[in-house]
Amino acid sequence: MNVLLVSVNREHAPYPVFPLGLACLAGPLRAAGHRLSVLDLCFAADPEEATRQALAEFSPDVVVLSLRNIDNVTYPGSRSYLSGVRDVVAICRERAAVVVGGSGFSLMPREVLAYLGADYGVVGEGEDVLPRLLARIAAGEGGDGLPGVVARENAGFLxxxxxxxxxxPLRGLFQVERYHREGGMANIQTKRGCPFSCIYCTYPLLEGERMRLRPVADIIAEIGDLVDVHGVSYLYFVDDIFNYPLEFALELCRAMSAARLPVAWSAFINPDFLPPQLLDAMLAAGCDALEFGTDSGSPVMLRNLRKSFGIEKVREASRLCREAGVDFAHYILFGGPGETPATIAESFALMDEVAPTAVIAMTGIRIFPGTAIYRQALADGLITPETDLLRPAFYIAPTIADTLCELVREEALKRTNWVVPGLEITANDAMLEALRHFAGPGPLWKMLKLLGRRRGSVPSPWSHSPS
Structure with missing residues (x-):
């Protein structure tokens, strides 16, 4: 069959993200004998017209549409992507059957399928089951009995x-070079699954709790291909946690060093698993920035969020980075269960102490079904079982719901290394896009140390709202 692969992600803040999920599907679909074409709407000036043109030129029998996110998970500046996706689905269904998948779809498959009006959906990983579903569609059959497949006429699924x-991933069909140029990096995955229990996290729901590791030789070969074929000079490891399991991370870093790959990279790191020998191995392998999923600087909040570490690990990991002279950022989530003005102050104080290159903070925690924060929100009366979670809903501790944003805004504005996207502090869409044209490859937050600005003296270009 002719199969049109459509990436509907149009978000560019802070970076346009290469459609890795679709690239992982392309190989199994091609191996099954399907003819493939790709429509990437990330760079389309008119997505509806681009969709019509792709349908006319390729005449697909089936359209496979990947939904990475249903909204930007940002409070209070939340925006949903679903209405635009629904318009694309409606156009595609005029010409072909439509199958939807991706992480955004998999979080609420019945609700998203009903809203979009697609024919089928694939929950979770699709490499194995999607070719089977397409064979059923080609034979005029449905998807009943296939694991993870939900159909328009039947909301139940195994x-x-x-x-x-x-x-x-099969990247040759996609615009790897453009994503690298405009996003400053190429993304790569080394494992799936997450055994940790952070109360808000969807990774265990999407990928399972058991970790599955890719062969290191395959990863090295993929990096080599990115460098040699696509001219990539910077990588971002999209693993939920790069440095766990520790032995696997060490093996990968040593293999990268041995391969002498001319590429720099960064990754998301758990402060709990960063002994000096791993950091040394990472730096030797080309790592030039670390992003810590710290979430809070309050001991109480770290326990409430069910993090695997305490503040001493945050201090230790930060100290190692400072001594090594490597850039690092901490990600903070404000507003979780038990958050108070005192715990907020603890987070600011710890960040002042550990002095990262940047702190990226979010206010409120997006609520998704199946997570512990969802159950907490039900218990606290913030939502009900009937709440439509396709509309962005956020957990904010009831005692600070009316004051959280102002508390964070007041303190963040005193510091030059804080980025709060929801409050447009030191970041807005227009500035991020402009910065990418002047910045080198890698995370934009690294540029905070180069700006040398002082609030209140020279006006910061980040201080202006994009619209």
Missing amino acids: PPHPVQAIGT
Whole structure:
């Protein structure tokens, strides 16, 4: 069959993100004998017209549409993407059957399928089950009995089966060079699954709790291909936690060093698993920035968020980075269960103490079904079982719901290394886009140390709202 792969993600803040999920599907679909074409709407000036043109030129039998996010998970500046996706689905259904998948779809499959009006949906990882579904569609049959497949006429579905062997994404159909140029990096995945229990996290729901590791040799070969074929000079490891399991991270870093790959990179790091020997191995392998999923600087909040570490680990990991002279950022989530003005002050104080290159903070925690924060929100009366969570809903501790944003705004504005996207502090869409044209490859937050600005003297270009 002719299969049109459509990436509907149009978000560019802080970076346009390469559609890795679709690239992982392309290999199994091609191996099954399907003819493939790609429509990437990330850079389309008119997505509806681009969709019509792709349908006319390729005449697909099936359209496979990947939904990375349903909204920007940012409070209070939240925006949903679903209405635009629904318009694309309606155009596609005039010409072909439509199958929807991706992480955004998988979080609320019944609700998203109904809203979009697509024919089928694939929950979770699709490499194994999607070729089977397409064979059923070609034979005029439905998807009943296939794990993780939900159909328009039948909202029930069997639990998805995790993929056992994670393959190498087929990137040749996609605009790798443009994503690298405009996003400053190429993304790569080394494992799936998350055994941790952070109360807001959707990774265990999407990928399961059991970790599945890719062969290191496959990862090295993929990096080599990105460098040699696509001219990539900077990588971002999209793993939920790069440095766990520790032994695997060490093996990968040593293999990268041995391969002498001319590429720099960054990754998301758990402060709990960063002994000096791993940091040394990471730096030797080309790592030039670390992003810590710290969430809070309050001991109480770290326990409430069910983090695997305490503040001493945050201090230790930060000290190692400072001594090594490597840029690092801490990500903070404000507003979780038990948050108070005192715990907020503790987070600001700890960040002042550990002195990262940047602090990226979010106010409020997006509520998704199946997470512990969802159950907490029900218990606290913030939502009900009937709440439509396709509309962005956020957990904010009831005692500070009316004051959280102002508390964070007041303190963040006193500091030059804080970025609060929801409050447009030291970041807005227009400035991020402009910065990318002047910045080198890598995370934009690294530029905070180069700006040398003082609030209240020279007006900061970040201080202006994009619209």
